[in-house]
Structures are given as C-alpha cells and as structure tokens.
Amino acid sequence: MTQDLSKQSNRLQEGGRIDRAKPLTFTYNGKQYKGFEGDTLASALLANGVDIVGRSFKYSRPRGIVAAGAEEPNAIMQIGSTEATQIPNVRATQQSLYAGLVASSTNGWPNVDMDLMGLVGKVGGKMMPPGFYYKTFMYPKSMWETYESYIRKAAGLGRAPKENDPDIYDKMNQHCDLLIVGAGPAGLAAALSAARAGARVIIADEQSEFGGSLLSSKETLNGKPAAEWVAEVVQELSGCADVLMLPNSQVNGYHDHNFLTIQQHCTDQFADRAPNGQIAQRLHRVRAKWVILATGAHERPLVYGNNDIPGCMVANAVSTYINRYGVVPGKDLVLMTSNDNAYRAALDWHDAGRRVVAIVDSRKNPKGTFVEAARERGISILVGSGVIEAHGNKRVTGVSIAPLNEAGDAVVGPIVKMAADTVATSGGWSPVIHLSCHTGARPVWNDDILGFTPGKTYQKQLTAGAINGAFSTAAALSEGFSAASDALSHLGLAKPERVLPEAEQIQESKAMALFHLPHTKPTSKAPKQFVDYQNDVTAAGIELACREGFESIEHVKRYTAMGFGTDQGKLGNINGMAIAAKILKQTIPQTGTTIFRPNYTPVTFGAIAGRDCGELFDPKRYTAMHAWHVERGAKFEDVGQWKRAWYYPKGNETMQEALNRECLATRESVGILDASTLGKIDIQGKDAREFLGRVYTNAWAKLPVGKCRYGLMCGEDGMVFDDGVTSCLAENHFLMTTTTGGAARVLSWLEIYHQTEWPELEVYFTSVTDHWSTMTISGPNSRKLLEKLTDYDVSKDNMAFMDWKSMTVAGVPARVFRISFTGELSFEINVQANYGMHVWKALFEQGEEFNLTPYGTETMHILRAEKGFIIAGQDTDGSVHPFDLGMSWAVSMQKPFSFIGKRGMQREDCVRENRKQLVGLKTIDPNVVLPEGAQGVFDPKAPIPMPMVGHVTSSYWSANLNRSVAMGFVKGGLDKMGQKVFYPLADGRVIEAEICSPVFLDPKGERQHV
C-alpha cells in the first residue's frame, strides 16, 4: 500500500473520504494508475500527478482539471473498456472510480501530450476568430464537408459506440409531495424537516455521497466534523418509509407543471457494464407537488493571461481535492481572490503541509475570519493586487503579479514574478440557477452577492441555500428549514420543530466585483485570457464581437460560441457577460443573461430510451392468421404498426415472379387476401345515417339494410383524406371500413365532429378493427369456393354485388360482404377474430381444387391498379379533391346538409381549369414500367427547368395485361386523353406515355357482377 501511495505523488498520507484499504487500478490513455475507492476519476488523476487531460478545441492548448464537479469544462472523458460500453462526454469530476475503469481524453490528436494539432492550432487559432463559422464556412458552400471533418477531428467531442449497448436502462414514474434537489446543508435540512412532518420526499444529489459542500470543508456542526451530522441525517432519512434518497442522481430537467427528470447512475459508478443484468441507469420521471431547489453554487474562476495552463484551478476545487480526496494537486500555490471565502483553499493547502507562495487579494483591506487565519499561519498576503498572467506550458511554472487600481481594471505598478505550480482563483460564487431557468424564469442579478439568483417562477418551486446567495452553512441550513416549512404549509402538513445544528460563526469582509484582470497590454494583445475553456472563447474574442456590433449577450454568445459546449458555460458565462458589459459600458443586468436549457449535464441516450428500444420501441400488430403467413414464407411490409403479408414467394421465385403468379391465379381462378388490418368502425344510433351523410361526400339517406356503399371522406378544404366501404347492418347500425393506416385518424375525425359540432346527433362510434378477421376471396371461382363452406345461397340472385349477408362459414358465424377491390367476383368474409385462423385454413382445405392462391399487399395493389381504383395516401396527397380524381360519381352536391368538403372543393382554386388530374398512363413501350414519383413534362426538349405537369402515383407490371400499367397526375389530364406525356429520368432516359383512362381491365365492370 505504501508503494501505491508513493506512485500517487499528490496523495496525502491521511485524510479524505477515500478508503485507503481499497486500492483500485484504472487505465487512462493506455497507462495504468492506482486510486482508491471513494475517488472520482479526476481526483485519482490529480493524485497521480496527471496534469494534462485534454487539448483545447480551437487552439489545441494543453488543459488540466479546473474544477471538482459538474462545472468542469476540460476533463471530458471517453469511458469504457469495450466497444459496446463506450460513453462519451463524461466529466472526470463526476465519474466515480472503479476497478478496471478505462478512460481516455476526448480532445487531442494523436494524443494529449504530443499534439500534432497544437502545431496546426497556432495557425488554426488565427484562422478561427469569433464568428469563424459564419465568416469562413458560408463560402464556398461546397467546401463545408472538407472543413467539417477537419473541425470534428480537431474538436474531438468523444464518439458513440459502434456496437449495441449491452446494458438495460429503465424508467420510473414517481410522485411525491416534495422533491429536493441537492443534498448539501440546505437540502438536508429541508429533507429532515419535511420527513419529520410525514411528507413524501424525494431527495436527489449528483454525488455518490450526500453532504454537498460539507464533505469538502473542515467546517464543524455542533462542534463536530460536519460529516458526522450528515451521517446522522442520512441515517434518520433512510429510516423514513416515505423518503426516497437518490445519490448518484442528476436532476437534469425541470419541465412544466413540476415535472422533473432525474438520471440515476445505478451501476456505472461501479463498472462500465452492469453486473448480473442489473439496471445501469434509471430515469426517474417525477411529478412533484412542490420542489425545493437547493442546488448550491459554482465558484467563478478569474480571467487572466494564460489562465488555462494546467495548474490553474478554481479555489474551492483545491479545497475539495484536499479535504474530500486527500489529494493536493501541486506543491507551490498562489491564490488569487476577490473575496474572503477563497482563503480556505490556501489554509487547506498550508495545513496539508505544502507551500502557499502568496495570497493575492484584489482588495485593499481584506479582513475576516479566514483572512486572519491566513495571517496567523504566516501566509504572505499581497493586497490590492492581481495575478495578471500565468507562465508555463504543460504546467504552471510561475505567475506575474501586479498592483491594481481601485476598480481592478488597470495595472498601476511594477510586475512581480513568483514561481508556483498551481494558481487557484476565485471571483466569487455563481448560484446554480440552471434548473430554475428550464421553465422560462429569467434570472435576476443580485449586486450583494455578485451573481444571478432564480427569477420569478410559475412552478410550485422554492429555493434554499447558496442558490439564493445564502453561501454560509448557517444560512443554508436555515433556508433549508424555512423552505421546507413553506412547502409543508402549502401541502397542508404541520410545520416541524426547528432543530438545526449549530454552525461556526464566520465573519467575511465584503467581496469585490472582479471578473477579468487587467494586463499591462490591451486585452487584444495580452496573452490569451480564457472565459470559456471548452470552446476556447477569450476576453479578446468577446471584445471583438462587441466591437463588431454584437451587443445583445445572446448574439455575443452565438457569435463567439460562448457557453455552447457540453458544460453550457457553467464556469464562463458570467465572466463573459461581465466582460461584454465592461466593453459596452453598462451593468451586467443591462447586458442581460443567457438562459439555461435542459439538460443540466449530458444524458446518455440509454437513459432517455429506457426500455423503449429494440422489440419494445413500437407496438407491432399481427392478424390472427399471421403464423400461417410466416409458415408459408411470406415477406412482410409495415403498414402503420401492422405487419402485413406483402407477397408469398414459392421456391426460388423472384418478387416479380411471385407477383405475376399471384395476379394470374386470382384473375384466372381464385386468390385470397388477409384484409383484417382494414380499419373497422362500428357506428350506431338513430342519427348514424345522417352523420354518415355529413362526413362522406356521397349520399347515404337511401342505402337499404343489407347494402354496402363506397364513400370518400374529405377535409373541410375539400381534399380527399380517406375512403372505404360502409355497410348498412340495420336502420341505425353501420359498419365503416377505412384504410389500414387511416383508421385511428378517421375515428378521431368522427369523434371531434360529433363532440364539438353536432353533439345533438345521437350516434356512437366503436373501433372494432381487432374484433374481426377479414379474408377476401377474389376471382371467378370465389363463389364456388364459398359455396363449399356455407349452406347459404350466395348465388347472384340471392346475393348481388354490393350486398352483405349474415351466414355461417366453416361452421362459424360470419358477415360476408360482396364487395370488390380487384374488379373480380369477390367475397369479403368477416368472422370473429379468434375464428380467423380456423376459417382461413378451412378455405385452403376446400380451395385446393381451385388452386386457391394467397396474395399479399403488393398483388392487391397491382390488381386494383389494373382497375384504376385509388389508394388514399398513395394516389392522393391531401391536395386533390374528388373531381381531380375523376370521381365526381362519388360526390352528391344535392344533399341537404353541406357535407364536410363540399364548400372547400368549390373554392376558386379548386374549380379552376388545368388542375392536376388523375389519369391512366400507358407507356408507349409496354415493357417499360414508369418509376413511381417520376415527374411528367409535355415537352422533353424544353429548356431546364422544364415545366412539370404532374407525377406518377402508381405503377406496376401487369401480368394479366402483359404490359405496364400506371396512374398519375397530369395538368388538365382528363381533357387530354390520347395525348403524350414524357418522363425524363435521372439516368437520362425519357419515358413516353399516352394519357388514357385509368381503367385498364374490364372497363364495363362485368367481371365483378357475375
């Protein structure tokens, strides 16, 4: 173990919340290191003295770990030991260390230590000023792909796995009285109070342990280490049945009406692949009656020259690494601060036995508990001064310190250089207001705390602690209790007793508003002063953007890409706003703020998808005869959620050969189609008939019981959107059929008109699609086949075309409809769905002598196209009315009620000449099949762009006619019978076709009437 420690050169011999008895080996960029249980990947890397964790996006500068939490901009890792378990964009500061963890830095090519791009970057940086994307990549447009691959490689934002994720992800719907976000002092005080009052509480925290800031400081509560109080609270909460504690859980989104999403890491803090089929991550979808945001604050780094050299850190991160992980991330520290609070970093560093070179304080006369503590330790404090520049390349080697003026915006004295390997800075604290912004609240600037606090909200939301600027532990505890009390009174629960631990009394002197340190050179000439590390946005870049006229902070943001990284500018945005405000000579609130959107940190696709993937992505619908189709070797196609048999190849048949056989067999003898998927709506009520007359374009008043009728359905614009056959079952009882894909839409259509426009009509709609199995037998022998299965008289005299009859088929009660979508003698047999397979098989037993041939949707399409029957959605596209389709016979303008679509189809544009109309298209070469979608022209020699006159909607090879058949739209086509239309194709061919009637076969309709 001593040996392990000696390798971890920055690890303290004692202290921290790590378990030194549990050493862990991990791999970073191909090299093995040791850490301890309780480490994050970041703390383990720092313990091992790893300085460089990435290369910057634009300039390819080496970057080190800056922070200790979600706000970390640089240490963005690719995690995963196998291809399938790769996770990109993981912040090393939020990844718990486990044995065998494999991580690599995502920025840097070919590697972070020897970076080729760094050389290019010196040129590339010049090439990439702010607004670079807009200025450079717009022209020439054709070069974009070249630029893009270069940029992507340079940016290195991680990569998605190439193999399927083997892990299971899960979702849970949760309801609670109170959701508390954050388990620091404020959150824990709130949870304890609410739990004692008996509320249903969920408390979530992104870290592996509850405690928040209390885990990373040496503060005491009730005179004991604060962590002891945390342990007591956690123990009490875990004994409450109605409290759900979620550590390792990031509340990532705050959505409308108090709906919050929490990404819980269940096993990925232990392993990159969940052991024993456990859930890897879980997304909690929480509907909370009340929410308390106790999200804390992030410390702001200061902006100074070369502030991105590894070794430049946020002050509080230094304290966190020392106190929580027993890691001192360097030897010689310079602390630069504008406030008292950050002095703690120097105290912790000093107490860890390492050298504090100096505390540099921008204020003239700091005094307070921490300042005095530093003086007691003999730490040198340089007041009224600032670190204006760091020196070094792959690690800080020293700093330049200069006296500042009162406002902190000019250097007023000689520069002093000091050697140091670590620069910790603090410009104060920024409340973590991100979640409060998600539902649209605009943050409000607070001059007292020099930060934005949550704005007015319409959610049932309370806030407590550092998010409000209550930065001290005592204030956070008190606010946590108060927020819980407020929530409890809203919930109608009794207020609990105020029992809070006693925090240390700390005096702090006033902080100075300092964001950007001046340099002896103007900002544009000074060494780069980084504002947004992840996107390489500098103070000079923001100045340039403002000079170029981008004055709104939203524009500055877009122009410079500030805050566009995966960290959403958690560290940099306020510094950026302050710099813009300074240049524009206005205040920060005048400059505005940017709004944060969900998600707070990147969320894995696994967590978002949960179980809704693979087989469970979307429901699949099967007919009762599906197994038979599968056994028969059918190929399937998706129609909505339905799996429909497409065609049934035999032996080595090609698709076309199978279709030819199916088509010929049907017209020569008899074929059978599984039509169960057609939408079926049962319509009852004394006004059912009247209702049908209003929603269909044709007349329904006189349809007798026992008869069927085809109908077209239009929107109020007069355009066809569905069609089908509706049958009169009884005087007040109808069965409507719809297209397979249109069933749900048609039902909604009927319902909305009934409920909102004509509630006085007594009519009821029930979807019965799944209740019936429908099999269509079609062809000259279909009657003979049916006769073998029923005693009922199905002769022409007793059962005419468009009749329906109730009978027994194969011993099963059936409704048989004599309707035809093929133009052949056809019977549509409907039986209760659970008898479907029985009847289907019985038909095949009896159909052998007629060569009964199953056909699928493709043959159905061909057979109907031979007859010129349309398919709504294929031959219509929402822009054609019945007259465009040549279906005036299906429109009754004489009906007393102005049916849906009637007024629409009479609008000026609908009755003009030369509309595109549906016609048949007969290719001059009968062997050529027009491609569907091909655009027609009247003059193929016309200059490009040629005037297009309509497209091909349906086109097939017809084995029955031994030629191609097609339908399509042609401008004024119905008056152009016999004229030519040309289809120039992308391959250079021009197909010539003659405009004709779309009815290619049996124009008199004799075959279906036999």
Add this chain to the structure above:
Amino acid sequence: MFHIYCPHCCEYREEEEFHVAGQAHIARPLDPDACTDKEWGEFMYFRANPRGIHHELWVHGAGCRKYFNVTRDTQTYEIKEVYKVGEKPSVVADDVK
C-alpha cells in the same frame, strides 16, 4: 410535460394521454354554402397565436376519448382552467374582456 385535469374523468393525468386539437371555439359556419371564399379560408386556416391567455381544444385520446377545452397561458404554460365543449371560459385575456 403538462399535468392536465380531464373534466370528464375528473382526474389529473399526464400529457402523454392527451392530444391538443388546436384553437378552441372555432365553430363550423352553419351555412357553409353561403360563405365567401375569404370567409371559408378564415374558418379553415386562420388561427390566433396569442402571447398569454389562449383557449385550446384537447382530447383525452388515451383515456375517455372526450374533447374538452383548456385555458392556458402560452407564456407561463399555466393551465388556468379546463371546461367542457359548449361551455364558456371563465378566464379570458384582458383585451377580450
């Protein structure tokens, strides 16, 4: 995601069970044939897009399948009230009062 009270089921349910069906109170003209093209076009296509109070038609598609009206603030996304088809809203925008 909204939390919507269905006035027919008399329960709050998740937005996933509902669909919005556009602006409420768009009545189909009683005599469409008497409408000019302009009037018919306005009925079909023209909709308000207010900032603030708005009345919307929703349907409890995965529940009772009933339509109902929702008064919603388009800025804050607060649902001010729900009421049945045929009823009048009690919360209206200031410029409508």
